Amino acid sequence: MNPTMNLELQRVTKAWGGMRVLDGIDMVVNGRTITGLIGPNGAGKSTLFGAISGLVPIDTGSIRFGDDDLDAMSAVQRARCGLLRTFQVPRPFANLSVRDNLRVAARDQAGESLVRAFFTPGVVRRREAEIAERADRTIELLALRRVADSAARQLSGGQLKLLELGRLLMTEPRMILLDEPFAGVNPVLADELAERIRMLHAGGIGFFIVEHNLNALSRLAGSLFAMDQGALIAHGTPDEVLSHPQVRAAYVGGE
Ligand SMILES: Nc1ncnc2c1ncn2[C@@H]1O[C@H](COP(=O)(O)OP(=O)(O)OP(=O)(O)O)[C@@H](O)[C@H]1O
Numbered sequence: 001m002n003p004t005m006n007l008e009l010q011r012v013t014k015a016w017g018g019m020r021v022l023d024g025i026d027m028v029v030n031g032r033t034i035t036g037l038i039g040p041n042g043a044g045k046s047t048l049f050g051a052i053s054g055l056v057p058i059d060t061g062s063i064r065f066g067d068d069d070l071d072a073m074s075a076v077q078r079a080r081c082g083l084l085r086t087f088q089v090p091r092p093f094a095n096l097s098v099r100d101n102l103r104v105a106a107r108d109q110a111g112e113s114l115v116r117a118f119f120t121p122g123v124v125r126r127r128e129a130e131i132a133e134r135a136d137r138t139i140e141l142l143a144l145r146r147v148a149d150s151a152a153r154q155l156s157g158g159q160l161k162l163l164e165l166g167r168l169l170m171t172e173p174r175m176i177l178l179d180e181p182f183a184g185v186n187p188v189l190a191d192e193l194a195e196r197i198r199m200l201h202a203g204g205i206g207f208f209i210v211e212h213n214l215n216a217l218s219r220l221a222g223s224l225f226a227m228d229q230g231a232l233i234a235h236g237t238p239d240e241v242l243s244h245p246q247v248r249a250a251y252v253g254g255e
């Protein structure tokens with residue numbers, strides 16, 4: 001196993017128009033743990049995930065993941081390093097079934113290697129069989145069997161969140177960034193989702209999770225970072241961070 005799997009940000013800044021949304025972020029997230037990121041609406045959490053995953057170009061600073069320097073890498077290249085994210089609003093192919101959404105996610109990830117394999121049909125057939133099997137396992141894991149053949153557009157909000165996670169699991173993730181996985185998910189499904197995240201973590205995947213449901217997040221994460229107005233304001237155990245005066249003030253101030 002690779003001993004270093006830290007996500008390391010140095011002096012990361014990003015402005016939208018004239019507004020500093022990320023204001024010199026320095027942080028190290030242990031990629032082997034479940035870590036939370038909290039903060040009031042507009043604090044910059046999703047923008048930070050965008051910066052890490054390569055979808056939001058940063059103005060200054062640098063980002064590393066394990067031994068890889070991400071700065072010159074596209075979002076696709078970062079995903080191939082095993083660093084994957086979900087979106088606050090899931091983005092599956094609406095007209096494809098759950099099963100096909102999962103299969104397509106694996107094929108996307110294969111990229112050039114699949115194109116190369118195309119010239120050796122035996123390899124393609126084997127690869128397709130592997131993908132089909134992985135999709136079936138993911139459907140079981142996330143308890144999506146009842147809707148496996150339904151079009152994604154027919155899914156509920158909670159089921160869409162599960163599909164979104166499933167699409168990531170079709171690749172070979174080392175660390176997954178989840179943007180509000182519990183938003184709009186009913187309490188029973190939320191408990192199940194938390195259980196799946198724990199299981200995947202036990203299987204070696206790291207998680208970095210943005211979440212407004214502080215209860216659910218605190219039960220899951222070993223440590224939390226808190227942001228407000230583009231800056232980190234606290235880091236520590238969930239208890240330490242949630243009782244931090246600046247964190248409490250940020251939440252009250254935002255209401
Ligand atoms: N593409 C964009 N163009 C311009 N401004 C943006 C863009 N994306 C985000 N912003 C602004 O950046 C700030 C931070 O937004 P961000 O989405 O990162 O916040 P957040 O912490 O994820 O909030 P929430 O908890 O509501 O999801 C907000 O003021 C937002 O309006």
Ligand SMILES: [Mg+2]
Pocket residue numbers: 045046047088179
């Ligand atoms: Mg957000």
